[in-house]
Amino acid sequence: MSSHESNYKPTSRFGKWLDDRLPVGRLMHGQFVDFPTPRNLNYWWTFGGILTFCLVAQLVTGIVLAMHYQPSAAEAFNSVDHIRRDVNYGWMIQAMHATGSSMFFLAAYIHLFRGLYYGSYKAPREILWILGVFIILAMMATAFMGYSLPWGQMSFWAVTVITNLFSSLDSIIPGVGTAIVQWLWGGYSVSGSTLNRFFALHYLLPFVIVGLVALHIWALHVVGQNNPAGLDIKTKSDSVPMYPYAVAKDAVGLFAFLLVFAWFVFFLPDYLGHADNFIEANPLVTPPHIVPEWYFLPYYAILRAVPSKLGGVILMFASIAILAFAPWLDTARVRSSKYRPIYKWFFWLFVFTCLALGYLGAKPAEGSYVAWARVFTAYYFLHFIVVMPILGLIETPKKLPGSITEDVLGPGAGKGATAGAAAAPETR
Amino acid sequence: MTKTLTKSLGFAAAVALAGAVVVTPAISAESGGEHHIAHQQWSFAGFFGHYDKDQLQRGFRVYKDVCAACHGLSRVAFRNLVENGGPEFPEESVKALAAEWPNQITDGPDDEGKMFQRPAKLSDRILGPYKNEKEARAAQNGALPPDLSLMTRARNTHNEAAWPMHILLMARDIATGYQEGGANYVYALLTGYHEAPAGFKLADGMNYNVAFPGNQVAMPNVLDGGPVNYADGQEKYEGPKASQEQNARDVSAFLSWAADTSLNERKRIGWQVMLYLLITTILLFVAKKRLWAKFH
Amino acid sequence: MSSHAEESNRRDFLVIAANAFAGVGAAVTLWPFIQQMNPDKSALALASTEVDLSPVKEGQAITVMWRGKPVFIRNRTADEVKSAQDVPVKELPDDVARNENLAADAPATDQNRTAKGHENWLVVIGICTHLGCIPKGQALGDAKGDYGGWFCPCHGSHYDTAARIRKGPAPRNLDVPPFAFISDTKIKIG
Numbered sequence: 001m002s003s004h005e006s007n008y009k010p011t012s013r014f015g016k017w018l019d020d021r022l023p024v025g026r027l028m029h030g031q032f033v034d035f036p037t038p039r040n041l042n043y044w045w046t047f048g049g050i051l052t053f054c055l056v057a058q059l060v061t062g063i064v065l066a067m068h069y070q071p072s073a074a075e076a077f078n079s080v081d082h083i084r085r086d087v088n089y090g091w092m093i094q095a096m097h098a099t100g101s102s103m104f105f106l107a108a109y110i111h112l113f114r115g116l117y118y119g120s121y122k123a124p125r126e127i128l129w130i131l132g133v134f135i136i137l138a139m140m141a142t143a144f145m146g147y148s149l150p151w152g153q154m155s156f157w158a159v160t161v162i163t164n165l166f167s168s169l170d171s172i173i174p175g176v177g178t179a180i181v182q183w184l185w186g187g188y189s190v191s192g193s194t195l196n197r198f199f200a201l202h203y204l205l206p207f208v209i210v211g212l213v214a215l216h217i218w219a220l221h222v223v224g225q226n227n228p229a230g231l232d233i234k235t236k237s238d239s240v241p242m243y244p245y246a247v248a249k250d251a252v253g254l255f256a257f258l259l260v261f262a263w264f265v266f267f268l269p270d271y272l273g274h275a276d277n278f279i280e281a282n283p284l285v286t287p288p289h290i291v292p293e294w295y296f297l298p299y300y301a302i303l304r305a306v307p308s309k310l311g312g313v314i315l316m317f318a319s320i321a322i323l324a325f326a327p328w329l330d331t332a333r334v335r336s337s338k339y340r341p342i343y344k345w346f347f348w349l350f351v352f353t354c355l356a357l358g359y360l361g362a363k364p365a366e367g368s369y370v371a372w373a374r375v376f377t378a379y380y381f382l383h384f385i386v387v388m389p390i391l392g393l394i395e396t397p398k399k400l401p402g403s404i405t406e407d408v409l410g411p412g413a414g415k416g417a418t419a420g421a422a423a424a425p426e427t428r
Numbered sequence: 429m430t431k432t433l434t435k436s437l438g439f440a441a442a443v444a445l446a447g448a449v450v451v452t453p454a455i456s457a458e459s460g461g462e463h464h465i466a467h468q469q470w471s472f473a474g475f476f477g478h479y480d481k482d483q484l485q486r487g488f489r490v491y492k493d494v495c496a497a498c499h500g501l502s503r504v505a506f507r508n509l510v511e512n513g514g515p516e517f518p519e520e521s522v523k524a525l526a527a528e529w530p531n532q533i534t535d536g537p538d539d540e541g542k543m544f545q546r547p548a549k550l551s552d553r554i555l556g557p558y559k560n561e562k563e564a565r566a567a568q569n570g571a572l573p574p575d576l577s578l579m580t581r582a583r584n585t586h587n588e589a590a591w592p593m594h595i596l597l598m599a600r601d602i603a604t605g606y607q608e609g610g611a612n613y614v615y616a617l618l619t620g621y622h623e624a625p626a627g628f629k630l631a632d633g634m635n636y637n638v639a640f641p642g643n644q645v646a647m648p649n650v651l652d653g654g655p656v657n658y659a660d661g662q663e664k665y666e667g668p669k670a671s672q673e674q675n676a677r678d679v680s681a682f683l684s685w686a687a688d689t690s691l692n693e694r695k696r697i698g699w700q701v702m703l704y705l706l707i708t709t710i711l712l713f714v715a716k717k718r719l720w721a722k723f724h
Numbered sequence: 725m726s727s728h729a730e731e732s733n734r735r736d737f738l739v740i741a742a743n744a745f746a747g748v749g750a751a752v753t754l755w756p757f758i759q760q761m762n763p764d765k766s767a768l769a770l771a772s773t774e775v776d777l778s779p780v781k782e783g784q785a786i787t788v789m790w791r792g793k794p795v796f797i798r799n800r801t802a803d804e805v806k807s808a809q810d811v812p813v814k815e816l817p818d819d820v821a822r823n824e825n826l827a828a829d830a831p832a833t834d835q836n837r838t839a840k841g842h843e844n845w846l847v848v849i850g851i852c853t854h855l856g857c858i859p860k861g862q863a864l865g866d867a868k869g870d871y872g873g874w875f876c877p878c879h880g881s882h883y884d885t886a887a888r889i890r891k892g893p894a895p896r897n898l899d900v901p902p903f904a905f906i907s908d909t910k911i912k913i914g
Contacts, residue, residue: 039723064760081503086765089756091690248716255709262705266698267475267605270581278582507769551769704749711742718738
């Protein structure tokens with residue numbers, strides 16, 4: 001993959017034998033032991049590892065829950081209650097899975113904003129970035145279908161409202177939207193058939209995510225990691241071997257993240273959910289406020305900010321699709337916002353916009369809430385189609401450090417013998 | 429690296445400080461809110477929270493003597509009343525209670541192919557008086573007394589304060605591990621019956637309640653008919669004196685347990701896990717520091 | 725130089741401690757994921773069953789479910805009891821009582837297969853000890869085998885009126901589950 005030498009030497013006879021036939025050990029050693037990582041990475045870079053953990057944790061807890069869950073309209077709610085009350089440690093595993101989806105999105109959004117701040121989408125990392133956008137989309141589909149499975153009131157009405165978005169296509173070709181919605185439902189309304197297929201797809205999609213993540217990591221290991229300075233690795237002293245250095249740092253980040261995760265699992269398992277989902281689905285009664293999970297709130301605010309049904313749907317999907325174009329919309333010569341004195345402010349304005357949209361998504365769609373949602377929706381898109389292209393052309397970046405080594409040790413460093421020797425891979 | 433860390437630590441400290449300063453007056457300001465659902469202290473809230481066994485026993489008495497006339501508890505089994513982390517009644521007394529429970533279990537078919545009623549056993553659920561929604565509505569003038577098994581979890585966990593107090597109270601609840609909004613609601617409902625204010629149009633058969641959305645609730649002020657006696661049948665009783673307020677508090681606690689039977693185990697394992705994670709994070713951090721020392 | 729060595733020792737110790745902590749945590753996390761597959765609380769709650777024997781007349785048998793398994797309960801006639809009592813233990817292929825209420829090495833006498841004072845009642849788990857089929861012999865018209873008890877149609881095992889294996893491939897007598905009479909007409913299994 002990437003152009004570094006692997007000093008993999010199988011130690012056992014079996015290792016040698018295997019290396020001649022299936023060099024999987026060599027591949028792993030080259031990619032996850034010797035792999036050169038920039039020495040100036042900060043803790044925001046540990047979220048890649050954290051996300052890998054989240055994916056595995058969701059898979060494991062999910063498969064366990066599927067051993068006890070029953071995907072039928074009659075039994076789904078009861079079986080989830082049964083998991084929480086009677087299955088050994090079921091309350092823990094269910095809380096890990098439900099809270100886990102929130103934690104997964106939390107980590108994914110931090111990872112995404114880190115990429116935006118440090119320009120990780122810029123050449124040559126365009127494909128890496130676009131794969132990330134696909135992963136977010138697949139995560140959203142998975143989370144949405146997973147949320148339907150407990151078959152509570154919020155599950156049922158979230159499915160009803162979101163699947164009904166497709167009926168907006170009726171305004172283009174009459175009948176097409178309705179046909180698609182009925183095809184999704186397997187009936188004339190959301191029913192047990194809908195639940196059953198959502199369960200099947202919810203089980204399938206995570207494995208699609210695994211595939212996308214494998215491509216994402218592959219692409220990462222071809223072009224190498226970006227870093228806070230946004231510079232490329234040029235000399236040996238610019239990088240450290242992934243093991244043990246980056247791994248040790250990732251471990252610290254992961255465990256610190258687990259502290260937050262465990263706090264919600266053990267002390268606030270209901271906090272991130274919605275109380276209405278503890279009432280069994282009732283097709284005759286809609287809850288007074290239908291609110292999605294927190295990680296969908298910004299998109300929900302965008303959807304409701306637009307007065308036209310179809311327009312809202314298009315804008316909502318566009319808000320994610322536009323991320324994929326960031327590599328070409330950003331015209332700046334430097335990657336990292338650290339060296340962009342003006343853009344830095346716009347970046348934080350963008351972060352604030354996303355948080356504000358999240359807040360407004362949780363509020364009823366009326367009065368000044370809608371007005372503010374329109375303002376922030378407008379800036380969300382302006383950031384990409386106006387600020388990114390124009391600012392890149394007119395802004396004068398600050399002076400970059402000469403190398404990654406200089407970024408860590410200060411100007412002039414990296415040429416002396418000390419730093420070079422220290423950064424040589426350990427052979428222990 | 430150290431600089432970034434110091435910076436982020438400083439930032440976190442500033443946020444915490446600002447939070448502490450603003451949240452403290454916020455708590456006292458909250459009780460006059462629109463929804464009249466006050467923040468309550470519960471033995472089972474927070475990091476060290478666990479159910480008070482005696483309170484759950486008292487709460488069950490209130491449920492049995494008052495609520496059970498209309499409401500079922502059909503996701504809770506009699507055996508749960510014996511298990512650790514619950515009211516922990518003696519097994520023999522729960523067996524007797526189950527056998528005498530007025531709402532019997534439909535079993536069968538028997539040898540003649542007919543369904544029959546039999547007394548409940550430990551493994552059976554605590555049923556309410558109505559077989560289905562239609563029967564309940566017919567008996568209650570069209571109102572449906574909901575099953576109470578998940579009631580405290582099915583009511584809003586989050587505070588409803590206005591911006592920006594909302595965010596600050598959220599931060600307080602997250603930091604203290606408080607998600608007892610459902611218990612607060614049940615308590616507020618049971619103590620929220622008042623004379624309707626002048627000009628308020630109360631529909632026939634409805635009751636005015638400050639905690640209920642819309643302020644009209646079909647359920648009457650059931651705890652009004654004299655408090656449920658706690659001492660009855662006990663030789664030496666040293667618990668709190670029965671009062672309407674105490675009844676409401678105890679039954680709210682009992683229903684919280686009914687909705688979340690594993691809370692004691694959850695929080696016990698929880699603090700062990702937190703302790704473990706904290707130590708390991710610090711160890712990993714120190715190890716990482718040493719490993720990286722030569723690169724800075 | 726010594727301070728250098730000391731430092732590297734300390735570093736090694738720290739790294740080992742941190743790794744050990746993380747590793748132990750991962751191992752402990754496995755526990756709930758293994759435990760969740762064991763019978764849950766609601767299944768354990770059904771672990772005992774009470775059975776009313778009053779409708780079962782002499783010579784009749786009923787089958788009840790206990791932990792998802794069939795339990796044969798037969799109200800034996802005096803002849804059936806006598807024929808079971810008359811068999812010398814040493815003639816039996818399996819001379820151990822297989823009664824959970826008694827010691828593991830109790831001999832397979834008819835007394836040891838039943839409860840004291842209720843010798844006419846035989847309570848056994850109705851699963852052939854060969855490969856888990858359900859023997860015939862509960863219904864009136866069933867083949868009861870060469871010894872008047874039960875007959876397993878899968879591989880031809882014959883059980884006598886005390887449900888002891890007499891002929892065929894089954895290695896053991898039918899198991900007597902843990903049970904007790906809580907009144908003259910009521911038993912509790914489990």
